[in-house]
Amino acid sequence: MISHLVNTKLQSMSDTRSDLEQDVVSRLTPFLCSTLASILVSRCIDLGQTITKDIFNWYQLSLDSDRMSSMLKFASMLYCRGHYERAAEVLSYCEGLLEKLEVCQCCGHYERAGQEPSTEFENKLITTSNTEMLKKYIMICITFTREEINCFPQHLAFEMLRGIEGEDKLGTAKWKYNVVTDCIPFLYYLQHLNSRELHQPRIAQIALHNLHEYTMDTMETEHGHIDTAFNMLGHCYELQTRQDLAWMCYNNSMEIYDRCNASIWHAARLLYQFLQR
Template sequence: MPNWDIVSAFHVRKPLPEIQHWIDRCRGKHWPPVQLLEAARIAPCFLVPAGHPDSDYKREEWRLSPNLIERMLTFSFNMTQTKCYIVLKLIKKSLFAYIVGDAITSFHCKTIMFFTIERTHPSLWCEHNLMFVLLLCLHVLRRWLRLTRLPHYIIEGVNLFDGKLSKLLQKRLLVYIDSLIRNNLQDIFCIGIDNISCRLQSCSMRYIVQAGELRGVCLTNSIRLLLKYDYLKRLSRVFTVLNHKQRSSHNTFMQPLKYLIRSLFENSTNGISKTAALECIKQVYTFQISVQTSYYLRLRNVLDGEKIRRAQYSFNSDVASSRLKFASMLYCSGHHQAAVRVLEDVERSYHSNIKAVCGFIHLEGDCHLQVFADMLSGYKDEGFIELPFAFCVRFVRQESYCTPAILLFEMNRNITEEEVAQRDYDEKLWMDCAEVDARPFLHYLQYLTYGGLGERDKQLHAMGVLEAFIDIRNQLNLYHPETALNLLGHCYEMEGDYAGALRYYEESFRFRRTNNAANWHVLRIMRLISG
């Protein structure tokens, strides 16, 4: 019966010291779990008629088989571990078979899995790490091949290569696995079974495998950037929630902010939390300076050198947003030449590897590890001089006098109260503000400042760059496309091209029909057209 595998065996009734020795060895590790070890203590083992392959008495010898314990270990695999085991078997069947025939078996693959899982932190066994943990399994196999022995996972003193893989075949397989690891597992993508290439690509790791640095700096730095990005999103969100709670009137606005700055630092209990607190304090400080500057400008006071120096403290909170707010302060206070210098500095820093950060809007794919691997292009050795992230630029009502006039419509984006009622919890936190992606705001401010200085060619160039950026529709770096389109529409409006302005305002509706300031802009343009 070809589909059956029947083995005659004797049931061993008493506890075996070999099993107890294995349980003692595994105690205190991440895997196997305590519950499984307790179940293994009482699980029956079997005595099977199978001698050592090199023995002269192999027809009279017996061996222990803890197959029920091995079954429990296999059934404890999570989904990623199961997939890894399946891919190992596919490698065995398609790649190893060319070198060693059927000498490597499924039991060898299972044993390699046991050793790898035992020695790996559970957090690594997740879907997007499938290629990485597969690489770890091959490292384990390579180590045992170098030692010319693969121990049984449970029964001590058993070499699973004996009688299966000769010394010559072990050397041949070791050479191939060395090559496979050096080439970052590229041969795996050539396996034709079960469309495995596409399945592995769907785990979003092939880019890093092809980059040739799966085990090195690329993966480490990609994960570091991903974690930093997630942290900055959370920081932005926390700051917005705190801001929303304290946003009442100017008379009561500053004192809670001062208390927040003090409590953030005093309540930080270690170096990591103090670092996070300092970054949050920079955000709060930038906001405080902007609110104070708006108050001075409302009273028609001059923005003097002391206030400008204070604003410069928070420039390194990210690549662009704090500097853009500073440029906006300078523009609104009439310091156009100074604003241009700040904007030129931002443009020099805003290279193609910058990742936008928004605390409230999620774009599909913006958290994939490949996005952060792409950001490392050209920065493999020296690293980033500063973190390559840019927050969205946000203005609240208390900053109105530091805000370009067109963005005041964003603070009143609803036409009716029914639109306000449609907002979900997150939208209620930020929709009373003007929030815009840093890159479009940079080019819009350039259009305004160059226009104020009468530099017409540079003004038109800035407008063209803004239009090109939106036309590219960089889905992973444009969290507020409706606002960016409104800014571009306003550029056309200032050019006297009302048809072009209407076209972009109407394009803005594609992204957000209600709670969109474009509704006000269209009404205004229609009044201008009708005279």
């Protein structure tokens, strides 16, 4: 019912708007499809219902947006549903995109700096269409809403608690009440979690190393959602019972953004666990 209403509305918007508005709708529609798919999956899980083929079709439609964020959102759902082999295939595909293409992470969220594009990426902007750039060479940060809570690793649910009620009087940072992460660290994070489930310690360790290197390199420029990247790295170390390293990650996260940061909750958890010994 929900998917039918959304599909009808999108079709109506596309048919009745100007060329410019239709172009905007066509760019936004895939992101809406991805979110809708995750919401429907999450709802099916809550109700104990089977995930239908129509829902997977919504994920398929989302691939017309930037390929990386859509694929990672799909992989996250597969991981949370326990489809680890399929998730590994999708994650491997995503990693291949990083190796083959000159991609750039983009973040337009309030109070967050974007990544400086490389010279090669800037050259592509001149010779490549907007549509192709969006699909192949741009990685927009991934957003999960509360309605998608069953489709992302539950450690990330703490990210929804970082917003302080009444702090954002202008309403410019409502994204802080969602889970928002950059594509590259989320790829490594999912790889680590998924490989552990598949009992592949070597792949899990490589993913952990890649996530560590990413956070160290990005810490200097502080672009995107580096605080969330450190929080994901901290969780990985917690899974390895390296609470000392996890504490360092949460501390680094807090040093970069000392307000509206979920790391305070993770640090409190570790402190409580220590005091209970």
